[in-house]
Amino acid sequence: MAIPDAHHDEPIEPILPEIPDPPVRVPLKFEDWASVLILSALALITFGNVIGRYLTDTSFAWTEEISVFLLIVLTMTAGASAFVRNQHIRIELIADGGSAQRRRRLALISAVVVLLFFMLLAVLSARMAYDDYSYGDTSPAIGVPAWWYSIWMPILASAIALRMAGMLRRLLRARA
Template identity: 30%
Template sequence: MKVLDYFEEILLCITFVAITLITFANVVSRNLVNLSLSFTEEITVNLLVLLTFVGTALGVRRYAHLGFTLLYDKGNKTTKKIIVLVSSLASGLLFAILLYYGTDMVLFQMKVQQTTPALGMPQWLLSLALPLGALLCLIRTVQVTFEELKEVERQAEEPKGDELT
């Protein structure tokens, strides 16, 4: 999974730098030459979608998602496994739906040869951010599910502090 780790991080870095440079160029152009580069909005909005989804996948991988852990922390091994599975199934279902409909959208845009309004480039190239990001999130959700289930098993095997005496 190291290759996927590097892919996500490089893609995030390139996307963030591109958004920053494009937006900066638009601001400079607007203020110095009084010329707004209208096509930049088209690019930056779609790059932000990519940044959001790949960032979500990275957040899942790093366990950076928000969570309410009271029930999990107080639960026994079985309760913890159920919580992990329910949470993972819900997340996986969401990302699977986004992957399905994102792929459907891209295929439709390819079929009708839809282009972007300002640049006239194929819309599906920019829309690939949705299914790609959803796929990365789905992969990471499966990965984290197995890691969390292993962790629950490992914690269950560890002796409690009061059992050592």
């Protein structure tokens, strides 16, 4: 059976349709670029560590310390954009099923719970960062002050809380 010739002048349809970003005051490009740069840094650090292990049979302890820190930052930056784009993990049968009023009510409950969680995380992680600072804790591998790492958790949790507050505001202004 002969394979028909493809028509090169016809546009190729994407597998998934492109969904526009929701209207936000601060563009999501910040989180997108931060995630890309952090993931690139993680790949380079890991690649360098693998090459170093292969050539010297020793591991660089500082790479693991920095990689763990970068993974946490990556999780927070990517999580912020996932929440705003409504691409976070959820049970779609429950979240997207039912009437429009039910879906709106569930979206409001979800936004409030996530907002409260990240506000609490910001406060508690700020206390942890302050403890790291006041006790003079240092990191195990590099020996830098531990608050250099822990200070980013309340900052990023606050950023997610602000994103969620904006999302909640848009949900409350939208018509049912």
